[in-house]
Amino acid sequence: MRLTPLAASLPASVPFVGPEAQERARGATFRARLGANESVFGPSPKAIAAMREAAAMAWRYGDPEAHDLRAAIAAHHGVAPDNVMPGQGIDGLLGTLVRLLVAPGTPVVTSRGAYPTFNYHVTGYGGVLHMAPYRDDAEDPEALTALARETGAPLVYLANPDNPMGSWLSAGRITEMIAALPGDCLLILDEAYADFAPEGSVPALDVADPRVIRMRTFSKAHGLAGLRVGYALGHPEMIAAFDRVRDHFGLGIVAQAGARAALADRDWLASVVARVGEARARIGAIAAENGLRALPSATNFVAVDCGRDGDFARAVLRGLIERGVFVRMPFVAPQDRCVRISAGTPEDLDVLAEALPEALRAAGAAGGGGPRSALRGA
Template sequence: MTEKTFLTPAYDSILKLKAYQTGKSVEDLKREYEVNDVLKLASNENPLGSSPYVTLAITKQLDQLARYPDSNGTDLKQAVADFNDVHSSQVTLGNGSNDLLDIIARTFVSHNDAIVYSEYAFIVYSMLAKMIGATGIEVPAKRYGHDLEAMLEAIQQNNNVRMVFIANPNNPTGTLLSKQEIQEFVEQVPAHVLVVLDEAYIEYCEESNNRQLIDEFDNVILVRTFSKAYGLAGLRVGYALSHPNVADMLNRIRQPFNVSLLAQSAAVAALADQDFIAKVHKINDGQMRWICKQFDALGLGFVKSYSNFVMVNVGDADSINQALLEQGIIVLPLAGYGLDEWLRITVGTPEDNTRLIDTLRDTLESM
């Protein structure tokens, strides 16, 4: 046994953890490549910003910054509950949905347990397993998406599994499972296993939301965010819907003031403006179609995406990424996911997307 020092982490698996890679920032790029006009299409942010009502709501709170926010998030919880037709006792608020994923895993999974997730699923799931010293069981993907049959088998074969994460649509692949596929899966998952459905991008394919599962299954937790379609990534706010007893457990673990004053007011205003979300959805759809048509014309393979980003196979992704950076464009290379030839590109405004495609075409021709 090696001797413990102040640097010995709680679990050996923490030694294998790599800090979450957020990619280059606009400021990094300006400094490193001396480009002024930087286009960031790497974090699936909303290029249209957020609802104008958000700015109004925040402005009204500016004289309250010396005060702690409502720890219970009463108004926002009620707004989320009304919007989703659940009781407010079923809502848990988070400092972004990442906070909720973290709270959920720490509340219910111990280092003796196991967590199931898919290959190519959002990287945070495997990071959480390592963080709490739990066993992470990564199930091979099927056509870049979740193989629910294989995931169910993995759960049934291991009594230690306490939780399964499913991202729908999935990041970074953009794949979507049908409501029926998810329903059949949940019906077969043993009742002691929690199913965490991460719907961070659900506003881009609203008809596929799995809100109905909460009424039927006490072991399902739905996680949503205001960071993507609602355009509030900088404020950090998300929510979980679950059985009230699950929410009660989560409430014991979360930090007392985990959602800021401005984030709470902004999210209430954002949720009320569904016209903005409809506009975002429509523009994203049109731009996604246009981008994919350009990929076809360039002879590039891509995976059909149901969100606001798309994964494209460019071959030598390292070199293409480097060339894009030098020309002021930030996208996300997916080597960290084992997808060496792929780049994930966030759908931008029409001008953003034209610049991206023109630069990509020039880069491919020059190689």
């Protein structure tokens, strides 16, 4: 096996360990699955029906042009089909986009602690990551822009709303950032959580601007993480570039059918957004009951500040996982003082409410000193 020098230099790595691997290690399934920002409220019943109907037709390859899905997405956003590139989730689209723009040595800008799968793709194509720290638990567009200018990067990544913190920037700040970027630098605006974002935080689409490509997904509010469909929105030249390297038959017939039906069901989307809002409030209340602070969120998850350092939060996370609550947390300091809890059903959050005080107690005991005093001091 003669790996390329680049491939040989890469570790075998996994951006995220799946909850299933943790369940196999624990020997028990999770009681509440709140770690991957999935939509526990499920897909639209109409999307389920469409997938079920398509299942019998799964002997057919999906349309490699995804014509109908593309047209539906274009109509939904008021753009042309050539502004839309559907793909296998934002993960898949990011991989293709990075492949198009990143060669060994290419500088790429992102935030320290932002989406690890983007970094995985950049590293996988030999790019060199330059990272700006978060500011006030949010991505810092001015720092990213400065870093893009300084490094000459052709590509900058920013998620709005942000993952893992749940914070968001105003549409105005995003627009200012775009205006300030070097003219030949492309901003990937990852809007996986845009469906949950408050008014005024999602800039108007301007597909005539070649400096921005926006990523949307059916994995979050649409509840179709396990179907693998997302799409990019952008300038026709950027969108057409995907055709140079993409896996044309990668989006199957079941995926295309499910996504189309999900997109059309706006009532379901609204009901999910409402239930996510309730869940966020409940997570905030549970945090407060335990002396913790929930950070404001524009997403379907809440970063809960555990009030001490990363080691303490990691101990809390372990405690939650041991008690059957799948959660994740930010990777870098100081954001790693938080655990990240996805919106759950009322039943899921009952489990959280039961497990969190125990996990805090255990973490406090492990770290020495009672959790109460520690938390009060935070």
